Structure formats: structure tokens, C-alpha cells
Amino acid sequence: MNQSQHFCGTSAHDISRRVFLSQSLAVGSGALLGTSGAVHALDEDSLNAALQKTGRNVILLWLAGGASQLETWDPKPGRPTGGPFASIPTSVPGVHFSELMPKMAKRMHRMTVIRSLNTGDGGHGTGAEMMLRGRKNEAAIQYPDLGAIVAKELGRADSKVPGYVSFYSQTEGRGSGKLSPAFLGARYAPMNLDDGSMPPNLSRLEAISDLSHQDRARLRDLLSARFASGRETETMRSHSAAYARVHGLMSSEPLFDIEKEPKWIRDRYGPSLFGQQALMARRMIEAGVSFVRVSRAWWDSHGQNFETHAEMVPELDHVMATLMDDLDQRGLLDSTLVVAFGEFGRTPGVNASLGRDHFANAWSAAMFGCGLQAGAVYGKTDDDGNTVTEDEVGAGELFATILAAIGINPNKEYHVGARPIPLVNPGIKPIRSLLA
Amino acid sequence: MNPVAAQPSFSASALFRSGFSCVLALCLQTGAMAAEPWWDRINPSELAPANAAVESVIDQYVDAGLAKRQVSPAPEAPPETRLRRLMLDLHGRIPTMAEMDEFLAGDGTPESWRHLVDRLIEAKGFDRFQAHELNWLLMDGQGTEFQKYLDLATTERKGWDAIFRDAITGQADPEKRPGVDHFLRQRLADPDKMANDVSVRFFGVNISCAQCHDHPYVKDWTQDTYYGMKSFFSRTFDNGGFIAEREYGLVTYKTTTNEDKNAGLKFFGGTALAEPASVEPDEDRKKAERAQLEEFKKNKQAPPPATYSRRARLIEAGLAEDQQHWFARAIVNQVWHRFFGYGLVMPLDQMHGENEPSHPELMHWLARDLAAHDYDLRRLIRGIVSSRAWQRDSLWESGDRPPLNLFAVAHPRPLAPRQYAVSLKFATSSPETFGAEGLAPEEVEKRIENTERSAAGYERWFERPGENFNIAVEEALFLSNSVEVQDQLLDGGGLMKTLATLAKPEEQIRLASRSILLREPSADEISLLSGYLAGRSDQPQDALRQLVWAILSSSETRFNY
Numbered sequence: 001m002n003q004s005q006h007f008c009g010t011s012a013h014d015i016s017r018r019v020f021l022s023q024s025l026a027v028g029s030g031a032l033l034g035t036s037g038a039v040h041a042l043d044e045d046s047l048n049a050a051l052q053k054t055g056r057n058v059i060l061l062w063l064a065g066g067a068s069q070l071e072t073w074d075p076k077p078g079r080p081t082g083g084p085f086a087s088i089p090t091s092v093p094g095v096h097f098s099e100l101m102p103k104m105a106k107r108m109h110r111m112t113v114i115r116s117l118n119t120g121d122g123g124h125g126t127g128a129e130m131m132l133r134g135r136k137n138e139a140a141i142q143y144p145d146l147g148a149i150v151a152k153e154l155g156r157a158d159s160k161v162p163g164y165v166s167f168y169s170q171t172e173g174r175g176s177g178k179l180s181p182a183f184l185g186a187r188y189a190p191m192n193l194d195d196g197s198m199p200p201n202l203s204r205l206e207a208i209s210d211l212s213h214q215d216r217a218r219l220r221d222l223l224s225a226r227f228a229s230g231r232e233t234e235t236m237r238s239h240s241a242a243y244a245r246v247h248g249l250m251s252s253e254p255l256f257d258i259e260k261e262p263k264w265i266r267d268r269y270g271p272s273l274f275g276q277q278a279l280m281a282r283r284m285i286e287a288g289v290s291f292v293r294v295s296r297a298w299w300d301s302h303g304q305n306f307e308t309h310a311e312m313v314p315e316l317d318h319v320m321a322t323l324m325d326d327l328d329q330r331g332l333l334d335s336t337l338v339v340a341f342g343e344f345g346r347t348p349g350v351n352a353s354l355g356r357d358h359f360a361n362a363w364s365a366a367m368f369g370c371g372l373q374a375g376a377v378y379g380k381t382d383d384d385g386n387t388v389t390e391d392e393v394g395a396g397e398l399f400a401t402i403l404a405a406i407g408i409n410p411n412k413e414y415h416v417g418a419r420p421i422p423l424v425n426p427g428i429k430p431i432r433s434l435l436a
Numbered sequence: 437m438n439p440v441a442a443q444p445s446f447s448a449s450a451l452f453r454s455g456f457s458c459v460l461a462l463c464l465q466t467g468a469m470a471a472e473p474w475w476d477r478i479n480p481s482e483l484a485p486a487n488a489a490v491e492s493v494i495d496q497y498v499d500a501g502l503a504k505r506q507v508s509p510a511p512e513a514p515p516e517t518r519l520r521r522l523m524l525d526l527h528g529r530i531p532t533m534a535e536m537d538e539f540l541a542g543d544g545t546p547e548s549w550r551h552l553v554d555r556l557i558e559a560k561g562f563d564r565f566q567a568h569e570l571n572w573l574l575m576d577g578q579g580t581e582f583q584k585y586l587d588l589a590t591t592e593r594k595g596w597d598a599i600f601r602d603a604i605t606g607q608a609d610p611e612k613r614p615g616v617d618h619f620l621r622q623r624l625a626d627p628d629k630m631a632n633d634v635s636v637r638f639f640g641v642n643i644s645c646a647q648c649h650d651h652p653y654v655k656d657w658t659q660d661t662y663y664g665m666k667s668f669f670s671r672t673f674d675n676g677g678f679i680a681e682r683e684y685g686l687v688t689y690k691t692t693t694n695e696d697k698n699a700g701l702k703f704f705g706g707t708a709l710a711e712p713a714s715v716e717p718d719e720d721r722k723k724a725e726r727a728q729l730e731e732f733k734k735n736k737q738a739p740p741p742a743t744y745s746r747r748a749r750l751i752e753a754g755l756a757e758d759q760q761h762w763f764a765r766a767i768v769n770q771v772w773h774r775f776f777g778y779g780l781v782m783p784l785d786q787m788h789g790e791n792e793p794s795h796p797e798l799m800h801w802l803a804r805d806l807a808a809h810d811y812d813l814r815r816l817i818r819g820i821v822s823s824r825a826w827q828r829d830s831l832w833e834s835g836d837r838p839p840l841n842l843f844a845v846a847h848p849r850p851l852a853p854r855q856y857a858v859s860l861k862f863a864t865s866s867p868e869t870f871g872a873e874g875l876a877p878e879e880v881e882k883r884i885e886n887t888e889r890s891a892a893g894y895e896r897w898f899e900r901p902g903e904n905f906n907i908a909v910e911e912a913l914f915l916s917n918s919v920e921v922q923d924q925l926l927d928g929g930g931l932m933k934t935l936a937t938l939a940k941p942e943e944q945i946r947l948a949s950r951s952i953l954l955r956e957p958s959a960d961e962i963s964l965l966s967g968y969l970a971g972r973s974d975q976p977q978d979a980l981r982q983l984v985w986a987i988l989s990s991s992e993t994r995f996n997y
Binding site for chain 1: 830831832833847848850901903905906907908909910911912913914916917918919922927960961964965968972975978982983985986987989990991992994995997
């Protein structure tokens with residue numbers, strides 16, 4: 001299909017396309033999804049092809065439950081909303097962090113902070129859904145999450161390691177922060193390492209030889225392909241796709257063994273689970289995994305916000321700083337983007353239980369690594385942190401910026417059946433001034 | 437409260453906890469702002485007669501839809517496929533070889549199919565699987581307490597209306613209604629979740645969008661509707677493990693224009709329901725009430741039921757003659773979706789007046805029929821599996837597959853975790869287990885039950901299928917490398933032992949195919965699989981094991997087609 005017949009980037013075409021979509025969807029979205037042979041990705045040429053960079057990867061530090069921007073990247077000391085903690089200067093003159101982040105403060109010149117997120121959804125489930133996808137799902141279509149897109153766009157087809165790994169060891173919020181490759185298919189679903197660092201059933205049993213293991217898999221595929229002929233569905237495709245990945249994954253077993261890292265490196269990251277998993281993430285990125293999510297729960301401090309943050313922020317500070325140094329020393333910082341955010345921030349106002357509630361209207365995200373302007377702070381909130389006063393950023397813009405930073409064109413479109421689906425919603429642009 | 441008055445803040449207890457998003461896209465898709473709900477456009481006198489057989493009405497309307505689109509449907513599926521499908525859908529497992537043989541030996545008339553369906557629906561295996569499925573529908577499969585109630589309710593053949601009544605009343609009784617309070621108790625901490633869950637699961641509508649603003653396209657769904665639904669539950673609380681209800685208390689909410697409003701009791705499109713005036717008690721009365729409740733707690737007693745119960749009002753409103761169509765349609769659509777892999781209305785939680793079913797008259801007729809027959813789900817299920825529409829083949833070899841909502845060809849459905857786990861176990865059992873000469877029927881039933889139970893541990897490796905379901909690599913790794921599959925299904929399963937006693941490769945292939953796939957292998961398959969065995973003749977036992985594995989892990993075993 002000639003893409004230019006349908007879309008040339010003007011808003012008028014947007015509208016006519018939407019009309020077209022609503023008509024074709026009325027036939028039944030299931031029909032569209034069910035009959036589409038494959039998802040086609042057609043590049044648009046509006047962005048320079050030179051932007052396409054390979055070998056880049058992402059670590060998402062997922063701050064589940066919603067960390068407070070006031071106790072981290074956007075402190076308001078001395079204000080009614082400021083809380084008890086002081087602010088400290090950073091390595092970039094004029095920029096201050098909460099005193100709970102001394103290590104990152106020393107490294108501000110290497111990172112990028114967005115202080116003007118207004119994402120508008122203060123629900124754990126819906127907020128997480130949006131932050132992980134850059135937009136809300138529609139009733140008729142679910143969107144793939146960031147990791148699935150990165151794994152698809154930057155992963156290598158012949159990779160022996162998983163493209164996408166997610167750590168989520170605490171139980172709080174695990175359900176609401178659920179990841180999904182949606183129409184990209186199970187090939188780009190995360191390998192979930194929720195209960196430990198070694199995926200279950202990764203090793204071959206002794207009772208079966210390697211040769212038998214491979215032979216029988218071929219036999220299985222043959223039988224399944226015969227069955228699927230004339231009745232194949234998306235789900236059936238995902239069944240065989242899952243088996244096709246088994247052998248590659250099995251050969252990546254040593255990757256999941258943290259004991260393979262020297263003790264002194266493990267010690268640098270510290271004894272916390274979050275630290276150890278951040279180290280695992282680095283190890284995986286080094287081995288070619290495209291996207292690793294390391295989750296830290298549970299920031300949801302409706303009560304005792306300051307105790308919670310006094311405990312959790314220094315850990316975040318230490319782990320982020322160690323990760324930055326480690327990636328840098330290994331020469332990986334030029335190819336790795338590290339981003340830290342959760343489903344929302346927290347209210348500037350302090351409630352009667354000395355907590356801060358859900359707040360999505362003026363909060364912060366932090367990033368460092370490839371593709372970004374180092375030392376930049378983008379956006380501003382008012383004196384009390386209640387509203388964004390400058391350079392407002394939505395979930396879509398943040399998502400587009402991350403994609404652009406690692407060389408993925410956010411305007412790229414997937415096709416599900418006849419329906420073109422851009423990586424970000426029409427009209428959403430990356431923050432150009434933050435891109436290197 | 438938050439000291440900063442002007443900012444939009446979201447407190448933990450209130451807004452946006454539901455995890456549901458708005459349905460704007462769907463409204464655009466389905467031609468919003470129609471003047472009246474689709475069901476008002478149906479003339480009951482033009483519908484199929486009320487006393488027609490359920491299956492014939494299904495076929496009448498599905499066929500009409502096909503004729504309109506000029507699609508000729510797939511032929512009837514082969515008998516092996518139909519029995520496998522029937523057993524998976526009614527009993528949650530594949531048939532045993534003995535059951536298949538008996539079926540194939542029959543005369544194959546519609547008459548004997550109906551007898552078989554009746555027998556299967558009357559069997560205990562049906563009740564077990566039905567209760568399991570209803571526990572997914574109402575509880576997402578979580579918890580064992582409400583399952584106990586559903587087990588009993590299904591065995592006692594309670595109608596769907598009675599289950600609704602029991603769940604919303606929530607008065608447990610160890611003999612009559614064990615664990616029934618758990619439907620409410622699991623949701624007590626969050627009245628928003630309660631309101632959403634009851635709306636979605638019993639009435640097929642997701643009104644959560646109206647929590648924050650009037651619904652942009654369904655004109656009857658205003659914030660009143662949402663808070664009206666929430667009001668049915670706002671007085672309910674837990675007192676020492678017992679469901680209790682106050683007789684006062686109003687839900688208040690902020691409109692989009694920041695106005696404070698008291699919600700009235702309201703059932704979807706209906707008007708506000710009249711109820712006794714509620715009087716806020718003074719401090720003394722509240723104190724006395726608290727003391728009394730403490731006393732009940734201490735004595736582990738249920739507080740006396742409220743003389744006026746809002747939850748009872750919901751039951752009354754939901755099942756009222758002129759309103760029960762919501763309730764009836766929702767369960768018809770759920771059951772239809774379960775058996776066809778696609779609802780008459782999609783998505784399942786958007787059954788409002790502006791989202792017309794693919795077959796409006798059929799939906800209307802089935803809902804009316806169910807309500808007229810004591811909400812007996814077995815009647816609906818019997819009709820579905822007796823219809824031609826349900827018995828079609830899943831193969832479609834020429835041209836584009838017709839849209840799912842025409843029901844022209846069977847849609848291959850991934851098995852639910854229970855179905856797959858249990859089927860793996862049956863597939864690898866010895867043929868003698870269920871088919872040995874002279875086994876008493878009660879003994880067979882006992883063995884079936886035991887085999888079902890022994891498969892429970894595998895369920896956790898499989899995900900419950902939902903929309904756009906993808907099978908995870910974790911499942912493939914489990915089948916490929918787990919000790920359970922190797923030791924319990926392959927080496928420990930009776931099938932492997934029996935296969936080893938057979939001399940000829942062709943006999944082995946036939947038995948493996950019949951035991952796992954419930955059909956004879958094709959000539960091509962025999963040659964493919966014999967080739968595999970011949971190539972590994974140095975290790976015949978291992979080759980046989982891997983052959984069984986390959987069939988067991990194949991897509992044919994994984995799907996209900």
C-alpha cells in the first residue's frame with residue numbers, strides 16, 4: 001500500500017483518516033485484527049533516516065506508586081508545600097535537588113530533568129497504563145508499551161537474549177503496572193522476573209539431550225503449522241512464536257546469574273534488591289537486551305510521606321548514581337538511556353496523615369544517557385508546585401522524546417489490518433530542545 | 437484534606453481508582469447519539485415465537501445475517517471435533533478415548549446429539565466446570581470462598597437471578613450459602629470498585645466514565661447514574677467478618693462545575709428511586725450504635741439486617757419487569773462469548789443502548805427467553821451447543837475469513853488454564869484408566885474427578901485468555917523444560933507406558949494421536965511421524981517420548997477449534 005495516498009502529515013488528512021477508521025472499525029474490530037496477516041511497519045521519511053541509530057537500549061526505573069517530585073527533583077523548601085527537607089545545589093549552577101539526593105546532585109551536569117509533566121491521570125491503573133504507553137488505550141485498541149516498541153525497533157532478530165525484561169519483585173501495584181505488547185504480539189512481551197532473578201524453566205533437563213530437544217521442537221512446529229493452515233488466528237501465531245524463542249532464551253542462562261559479577265561491583269550497587277536488579281539490568285544491556293524495566297515499589301505515601309521518602313529516595317539516589325558511573329566506565333552511557341518515573345507524582349499539599357496523595361498535574365521525570373542534552377532542566381512549576389508555569393509536557397511528549405533519543409522515529413506507523421497506528425498519537429512531538 | 441484548595445488532587449479513596457478508561461473511541465465507532473436505545477427499535481411481535489426452540493432461533497437469526505452479507509457458512513465440523521469442542525466447553529476437558537469411541541459408534545443424528553448434550557449437562561462434570569467459569573466471571577477466579585458458594589449453587593441448579601440475589605444480599609450460611617459474602621467482602625474497601633464491578637459483571641455496562649463527567653455520548657449516563665449506582669453500596673460495611681448495612685448516609689460528589697451534590701438512588705437509565713428519608717443520627721445515637729456493633733463483633737454475631745436495605749433495592753430494581761433486560765442481556769452475551777469466542781455485543785462491558793449487537797433480534801429473544809425460564813443458564817447453553825452455528829467447522833480455506841460477528845465459521849479459541857491443564861493430564865493418561873473393560877460408571881467418574889484435581893498445579897503456568905490474547909514464552913518454557921511435564925506427563929503418564937508395549941510405529945502413532953488429539957492421524961501425519969521415529973531408531977524410547985511431547989505441545993492441543 002502506498003502510504004502517501006493516505007497520509008501526508010497534514011491535520012486535514014488526520015481527520016479524514018479517522019473517519020475512514022471509524023467506518024472500517026464499525027465492521028467489527030475483531031475482523032480487522034483477526035484477518036491481518038502481520039503488523040507492517042512503514043517508515044515515514046519526515047525524519048532524517050540518519051537519526052536511526054542501532055545498538056541503543058533503555059533502562060526504565062519504574063517508581064511504582066508515584067514518587068514525590070518535591071522530595072526529589074523539584075524541591076520547594078520553605079514553602080507551605082515544601083515539607084521538612086532542605087534543598088541542595090547541584091553541579092549545574094542554579095539547579096537544586098532535594099537534600100535526599102546528594103549523589104545525583106553531583107551528577108546533574110550529566111542528566112536531564114523534566115519538571116513540567118502534566119499527565120492528568122491520577123489513577124494507579126490508568127496512570128500507569130498511560131505513562132507506559134504514552135497514551136491511553138482505546139476501547140477498540142490496546143497500545144503496546146514502551147519496552148515492547150523498543151524491543152521491536154531496536155532488538156536484533158537473531159538475538160539469543162530476550163529483547164525485553166521486567167523486574168517487579170514487590171507485589172504492590174504489580175497488577176496496575178502491567179505491560180503488554182498488544183498488537184505487536186507476544187514476541188515483544190517482557191520476560192517477567194517477578195519472583196527472582198532466574199527465569200523458571202530456562203535450563204534443559206538432564207533427561208533430554210540437546211539434540212532431542214531441538215528435534216522435537218521442529219516436529220512440534222511442523223504439526224502446528226499443518227493444524228494452523230486454514231484456521232490461523234493471532235493467538236495461534238503467538239503460540240508458535242513463543243516456542244520459536246525457547247532455544248535462544250535457554251542459551252542466555254548465564255545472563256541471569258548475578259554471581260557472575262565480581263563481588264566488588266555487586267557491593268557498589270549496594271545490598272538492596274533494587275540495586276542488585278539495576279546491576280542485572282546493566283548486565284543485560286551489555287549482553288544485548290534492548291529494554292529492561294526495574295521496578296521499585298511502593299511510593300504511594302498517602303500517610304507518612306516524609307518517612308517513606310527519607311527511606312526510599314537515598315536508595316534511588318545511590319542506585320541511579322552507581323548505574324550512571326558503571327555504564328559510563330563501560331562505555332555504555334553513549335548507547336543507553338536511563339529514565340526514571342512512575343505513574344504520577346504527589347500532591348504539593350500535605351494531608352492530615354502527613355501524606356501526599358496522587359498528583360499528575362505538575363510533576364517530574366529524570367533521565368540520563370544517550371541522545372539527550374546533558375545538564376538540562378526543562379519546564380517549571382509555580383512556587384508551591386501546584387501548577388506547571390512553563391513548557392508543559394504530557395505523557396505523549398515524554399514518550400516521543402524517549403523514542404527520539406534512542407533513534408526511533410516517533411511518527412513511524414504500524415499497521416494493524418488496514419488501520420495505521422503511529423507510535424505516538426497524531427500531533428504529539430518530542431521535546432526538540434532536549435535532544436542531543 | 438488537602439490544604440491547597442484550587443488544585444485538582446486525587447485522594448486515595450476516591451477518584452480514578454477503577455482502572456477503567458473512557459469509551460469515547462467506541463462511541464465514535466458505533467454511531468453515537470442515536471435517538472433511542474437499539475432495543476426500543478425492536479418490535480416484539482415480529483420476533484420469533486416465544487415457544488420456539490432456542491437452537492432454531494439462533495440459527496434463524498444467524499442464517500439471516502449470513503444471507504444478508506451473502507456469506508455461505510463453513511460446513512458442520514467432523515464428529516471428532518464436535519465432541520472435543522462439546523466436552524471442553526461443557527466439562528472443561530477433552531473427552532476420553534472411550535467417550536470418543538462411544539460417540540463415533542452412535543448414529544450421528546441430531547436427536548442423539550441432543551441426548552448427549554442433555555446427559556452431559558446433567559452430569560457432575562458440568563457443574564464443576566460451570567462453577568469454575570462463573571467464579572472467573574464474578575471473581576476473576578480469585579479466592580476459594582465464593583467458589584464454595586458457586587459449587588453449591590450450581591449443583592442445586594440455581595438460576596442466574598438467584599445467584600445475583602445471593603451475591604448482593606451477601607448473607608452466608610454454612611449449609612445453604614457458604615462463602616457467599618465474599619463477593620461483597622472482597623470489594624467493601626472500595627465502593628467505586630464495587631459499583632463498577634456490579635455494573636460490569638451483572639449488567640454488562642461500564643459506567644466508570646461517568647464517575648468524573650457525564651458520558652459524552654450515551655446521553656442517559658450522567659454523573660447521577662454513576663453515583664446512583666454507587667449509592668446502593670455506600671451504606672454497606674464489614675463488622676467483624678459479617679456484612680452489615682446502615683440505614684442512613686448519602687453519597688455526595690462534585691460535578692464538573694464544582695458543585696456539591698447528593699446522589700439519589702438510581703438504576704441506569706431509570707429515574708431516581710423513592711426510598712425512606714434517611715436521618716443522620718446524632719452523636720449519642722452513633723455512640724450507641726458503635727457499642728452495639730462492638731458487642732456483635734465480640735460475640736461473633738451477624739448484626740441484624742437493616743430494615744430498609746439499599747442493596748435489596750438494587751436486587752428489586754435490577755430484576756424489575758421493565759428493567760431486567762439489562763441483567764438478562766449481560767449474561768446472554770457472556771455465555772455466548774464463552775461458547776463462540778466472540779460476543780453478540782463487543783466489548784462485553786459496553787452493552788449500552790447505542791452499541792447495537794451484531795444480531796439485535798437474537799439478543800432480544802435470548803434475553804427474553806432466559807428471563808422467562810428462571811434464568812436457567814443450562815437452557816441457554818443447551819440451545820447454543822445444539823445450534824448449527826455452534827457446530828460449524830473452524831477451517832476456512834478459500835478467501836478471507838468472514839468477520840467474527842457473522843459466526844460463519846468456528847473461531848479457534850485458546851483453552852482456559854483449567855481446560856488446558858486438565859486436558860494435558862487426560863491426554864497422557866493410560867487408555868485403561870477410563871476405558872478398561874468392566875469399569876463401573878461410578879468408578880470412571882471418580883477417576884475423572886481425581887484426574888481433574890491432579891492437574892490443578894499446572895494452571896498457574898497458563899494465562900486466562902482475554903482480548904487480543906498472546907501466549908507467553910513462559911508457557912512454552914514450562915512445556916519445554918519443566919520437571920512436571922517431564923516426570924508427570926511424559927514419563928509418569930500412563931500413555932507412555934502403553935505406547936512402549938506396542939510393537940509397530942504406526943500403532944504407536946495412532947494411539948498417541950487418538951489419546952491426545954482424539955482423532956486418527958492422517959496418512960501424511962503417519963508418514964511424517966514414522967519418519968521421525970525411524971530417524972531415531974537408536975533410542976526408540978526417547979524418540980517416542982519426544983513424539984508425544986511434540987503432539988502434546990502443538991497448537992491443536994492448545995486450542996478449542
